[in-house]
Amino acid sequence: MNFETLATQGFLDLKKQNNTVSTPIYANTAYSFDSVQHAVDLFDLKVAGDIYSRLSNPTNDILEKRIAALEGGIGALATSSGQSAILIAILNIAEAGDEVVTSAKIYGGTYNLFAKTFKQMGINVKFINSDNLEDYENAITEKTKCIYTETLGNPSIKVADIEGLANIAHKHGIPLIVDNTVPTPYLCRPIEFGADIIIHSTTKYLSGHGNAMGGIIVDSGNFDWEQNDKFKMLTTPDESYHGTIYSKAFGKAAYILKCRAHLVRDLGCIQNPFNSYLTILGVETLHVRMDRHCENALKLAKHLENHPHINYVNYPYLESSPDYKLAQKYLKHGASSLIGFGVDGDGTKFIEALKLFIHATNLGDVRSIITYPAGTTHRQLSDEQKIKAGITNDFMRASIGLENIDDIIEDIDNAIKISRS
Numbered sequence: 001m002n003f004e005t006l007a008t009q010g011f012l013d014l015k016k017q018n019n020t021v022s023t024p025i026y027a028n029t030a031y032s033f034d035s036v037q038h039a040v041d042l043f044d045l046k047v048a049g050d051i052y053s054r055l056s057n058p059t060n061d062i063l064e065k066r067i068a069a070l071e072g073g074i075g076a077l078a079t080s081s082g083q084s085a086i087l088i089a090i091l092n093i094a095e096a097g098d099e100v101v102t103s104a105k106i107y108g109g110t111y112n113l114f115a116k117t118f119k120q121m122g123i124n125v126k127f128i129n130s131d132n133l134e135d136y137e138n139a140i141t142e143k144t145k146c147i148y149t150e151t152l153g154n155p156s157i158k159v160a161d162i163e164g165l166a167n168i169a170h171k172h173g174i175p176l177i178v179d180n181t182v183p184t185p186y187l188c189r190p191i192e193f194g195a196d197i198i199i200h201s202t203t204k205y206l207s208g209h210g211n212a213m214g215g216i217i218v219d220s221g222n223f224d225w226e227q228n229d230k231f232k233m234l235t236t237p238d239e240s241y242h243g244t245i246y247s248k249a250f251g252k253a254a255y256i257l258k259c260r261a262h263l264v265r266d267l268g269c270i271q272n273p274f275n276s277y278l279t280i281l282g283v284e285t286l287h288v289r290m291d292r293h294c295e296n297a298l299k300l301a302k303h304l305e306n307h308p309h310i311n312y313v314n315y316p317y318l319e320s321s322p323d324y325k326l327a328q329k330y331l332k333h334g335a336s337s338l339i340g341f342g343v344d345g346d347g348t349k350f351i352e353a354l355k356l357f358i359h360a361t362n363l364g365d366v367r368s369i370i371t372y373p374a375g376t377t378h379r380q381l382s383d384e385q386k387i388k389a390g391i392t393n394d395f396m397r398a399s400i401g402l403e404n405i406d407d408i409i410e411d412i413d414n415a416i417k418i419s420r421s
């Protein structure tokens with residue numbers, strides 16, 4: 001099936017769901033066992049099936065299978081938020097004493113998770129403040145368990161060299177984990193460029209309507225966890241699962257199965273089935289929405305590029321972008337809805353003069369949304385950290401929605417005028 005068909009109908013089983021045309025919401029907590037032996041086999045992970053909705057759920061299952069297929073992976077796990085997806089994706093292979101290598105220009109929430117909470121847990125994350133692949137390679141030590149990156153960095157809107165990073169990771173026997181929230185699989189499928197694990201904040205484009213927090217982890221099934229002795233969590237017995245060795249028992253699906261059987265069991269941050277349902281509704285129109293997001297964003301970026309009172313425009317599909325070549329390689333159809341620009345005027349006046357743009361911290365919504373990172377999302381960072389994250393005081397980050405482009409442009413032009421008065 002092609003992308004659009006999978007997005008709208010993938011893994012619907014009309015007969016199994018009483019001929020209901022849209023996905024039913026299974027709100028239940030528990031599932032009855034056929035027999036004592038059936039219960040034993042389920043608990044021993046010998047047969048597939050549902051036990052309790054903290055572990056798995058039929059509504060979540062449809063979302064998981066659909067996103068896994070859209071990304072070209074073998075399995076997925078839907079979590080309560082993007083943050084919990086990142087937490088589980090890394091804790092599944094790293095513990096106290098281990099290291100992670102990542103870019104300094106990542107989403108502020110991920111930055112805090114890495115710099116604060118992981119540090120408290122004894123996991124040392126090294127932030128690389130350069131586009132130079134050698135700098136990533138030089139940061140890798142015996143203790144490094146993965147390279148982590150974002151396809152399109154949020155909010156700095158840099159395009160990651162996924163293939164280059166995957167090659168380095170694999171040379172050192174570790175996986176590449178990619179946050180693919182901003183392009184979605186419609187614009188980029190990082191697994192095709194060598195990424196091993198994909199994560200999303202489904203809160204953003206996959207939902208699109210801005211009504212459901214959620215996250216997802218997708219496993220490519222391509223990484224060989226037994227190639228070295230770095231991943232003992234996957235290759236040695238888990239006492240909490242009757243001595244199961246995940247890599248032996250589940251082969252290619254070892255990683256994603258352990259995410260569920262171990263971490264979501266213990267941490268409890270599973271997706272609420274109602275939110276899975278809402279996210280499935282969003283995914284059904286993903287390709288149509290993404291086309292319009294890209295079209296509107298590119299038109300606005302070109303307009304701002306020629307505006308006398310705009311200091312700079314960041315949009316990887318502009319030929320003037322330093323990331324243009326990477327964008328052409330990694331992003332099909334367009335560069336998503338995020339635009340960064342510098343307003344030559346009063347930032348607060350600019351934000352408050354906008355009428356169509358909503359001042360909020362979200363992206364990938366059908367409505368145009370703008371944030372002022374230096375004043376909001378990145379306020380808790382020090383000046384030095386802000387510069388490292390690519391945030392200056394004139395910097396605005398907008399997620400261009402599906403409104404009429406002429407109205408969008410008029411709103412921005414008017415606010416620029418007021419910001420200078």
Ligand SMILES: *Cc1c(COP(=O)(O)O)cnc(C)c1O
Pocket residue numbers: 081082083084107109110150154179181182200201202203204213214215363
């Ligand atoms: C929003 C976001 C997250 C965090 O997701 P939540 O669903 O808000 O927890 C992670 N990565 C990126 C790129 C994001 O935009």
